[in-house]
Amino acid sequence: MEILLSIVCTAYNHEKFIRQCLEGFVMQKTNFMFEVIINDDASTDGTADIIKEYHEKYPEIIKPIFQTENQFSQGKSISKTFIYPRIKGKYVALCEGDDYWTDPYKLQKQVDFLEANPDYSICFHSVKVIHESASTKSYIYPQMKKSRKGFTFNTLLNWNFIQTNSVVYRWRFHNENFNDIIPDGILPGDWYLHLCHAKIGKIGFLRDVMSVYRRHPEGIWSDSEIDNRNRNRKYGTKIIKFHDTVYKKMSSCSKKYLNNIYLPTFIMLTDNYISFGDIDILMKIKDDYPDIWEKSLSLKHNQVVKLKKYKRYYKFLLIISAIEFLILILLLIYK
Numbered sequence: 001m002e003i004l005l006s007i008v009c010t011a012y013n014h015e016k017f018i019r020q021c022l023e024g025f026v027m028q029k030t031n032f033m034f035e036v037i038i039n040d041d042a043s044t045d046g047t048a049d050i051i052k053e054y055h056e057k058y059p060e061i062i063k064p065i066f067q068t069e070n071q072f073s074q075g076k077s078i079s080k081t082f083i084y085p086r087i088k089g090k091y092v093a094l095c096e097g098d099d100y101w102t103d104p105y106k107l108q109k110q111v112d113f114l115e116a117n118p119d120y121s122i123c124f125h126s127v128k129v130i131h132e133s134a135s136t137k138s139y140i141y142p143q144m145k146k147s148r149k150g151f152t153f154n155t156l157l158n159w160n161f162i163q164t165n166s167v168v169y170r171w172r173f174h175n176e177n178f179n180d181i182i183p184d185g186i187l188p189g190d191w192y193l194h195l196c197h198a199k200i201g202k203i204g205f206l207r208d209v210m211s212v213y214r215r216h217p218e219g220i221w222s223d224s225e226i227d228n229r230n231r232n233r234k235y236g237t238k239i240i241k242f243h244d245t246v247y248k249k250m251s252s253c254s255k256k257y258l259n260n261i262y263l264p265t266f267i268m269l270t271d272n273y274i275s276f277g278d279i280d281i282l283m284k285i286k287d288d289y290p291d292i293w294e295k296s297l298s299l300k301h302n303q304v305v306k307l308k309k310y311k312r313y314y315k316f317l318l319i320i321s322a323i324e325f326l327i328l329i330l331l332l333i334y335k
Contacts, residue, residue: 004032005107005168006089010078011038011097012070015045017214022054024101024211026061030108037083038097039065041072047097077184084178087171094190095165095211102128103210110168113204117149121201122194124166125208131215140209151203153195157251158261160191162203165211169197183245187238195250229272236269237281244289258295267296 007025011018025036040048048066055062063086071078091111095101103109110123130138142161156162167190173181186192232239243262251257266289273282286293 001033003035003088005030005034005091005093005111006087006171007034007036007038007093007095008079008083008087009036009038009095009097010041010083011043011047011051012041012072013043013045013047014097015043015047015050017098017100018047018050020100021095021097022050022062024095026054026058027104028101028107029104030111032111034061034107035088036062037065037086038062039078039082040067041078042067042070075185077182077189079189080178080182080184084173087173090171090174092169092171094167094193098214099165099212100214101165101211103208106208106210107168109206109208109210113206114168114170117202117204119201120149120204121170121172121197122162122203123168123206124162124203125206125210127163127166127211127213128209129163129213129215133215136215141213144205144207147207148205149202151198151205153198156191156194156198156203157246157254157257160188160194162190162194163211163213164190165213167194169193170201172197172200183241185238186242186245187235188242192242192246195246199250229275232269232272233276233278236272237285240266240269240285240289244292263292263296263299266292267300270296 009021014021028034038051040051051062051064055064065082071081091114093107110125113123114120126140126142126144128138129141141163181196182192243265247253247257247262270282270285
């Protein structure tokens with residue numbers, strides 16, 4: 001039997017989590033062959049040893065890649081460089097090494113959906129979000145009352161409602177060069193990959209909760225729950241590049257996307273760099289995105305003008321209210 005689905009997994013220092021992740025893979029009950037392409041990015045803990053253990057136990061399923069030097073710290077795209085060229089499946093599922101699947105029929109359900117609906121390129125489902133911090137309760141994301149068909153690219157453009165370890169794609173890059181379509185150095189990379197596939201087909205949603213997304217201190221986005229400013233300082237330039245690429249290459253330079261998403265995000269991130277005094281980064285952003293830089297300055301100027309007008313109007317309202325209150329008091333006194 002040929003491999004019908006490839007699971008893409010990246011791991012780094014996930015010793016505490018990787019066994020649960022791998023168990024979620026090998027427990028899958030399917031009527032088709034699947035593979036797990038897992039990249040360990042030169043972990044310094046026992047992650048690689050656990051992956052080797054599962055590779056020895058399930059050699060036809062677990063297909064590891066072991067880096068001798070950390071590639072992420074060198075700015076390399078791990079998936080594009082090492083994983084995507086090895087994909088054999090018609091379908092592709094994603095799961096990071098610190099997340100895991102809970103339903104043994106997850107892959108079968110999603111492949112069945114995509115096989116029955118050839119005009120769909122994505123199938124995803126709800127996940128349970130858990131926090132290592134006991135102070136935060138777990139929750140289901142996204143919360144929808146029933147399974148749905150017909151989400152589109154435009155829906156996804158406004159809001160990334162697809163959690164990474166819930167998605168299965170009808171992989172579009174067997175006949176296309178992903179290096180020409182997926183740029184390096186962008187975040188969130190999963191949202192961009194979702195959009196790439198939503199461009200060629202519709203999106204289906206299964207209400208079943210079939211996986212767990214784990215929030216923990218070592219995660220890329222985890223510090224955003226403590227202080228957004230730290231995350232924005234660390235990844236701001238990659239987030240800007242993401243929105244700039246989407247705006248120019250995928251949204252047909254949509255004014256709605258520019259005004260409602262890209263520009264507000266650009267202003268928020270550049271203001272964040274200003275608050276930290278990161279002048280060198282700001283100058284590079286100005287040089288790399290001159291048009292958006294000018295648009296953001298113009299927008300901020302207009303907002304300041306509106307705020308001044310609002311303040312004058314607000315003062316006028318306060319005076320009127322004070323007069324009305326005084327008249328009311330006088331009426332009560334002389335009634």
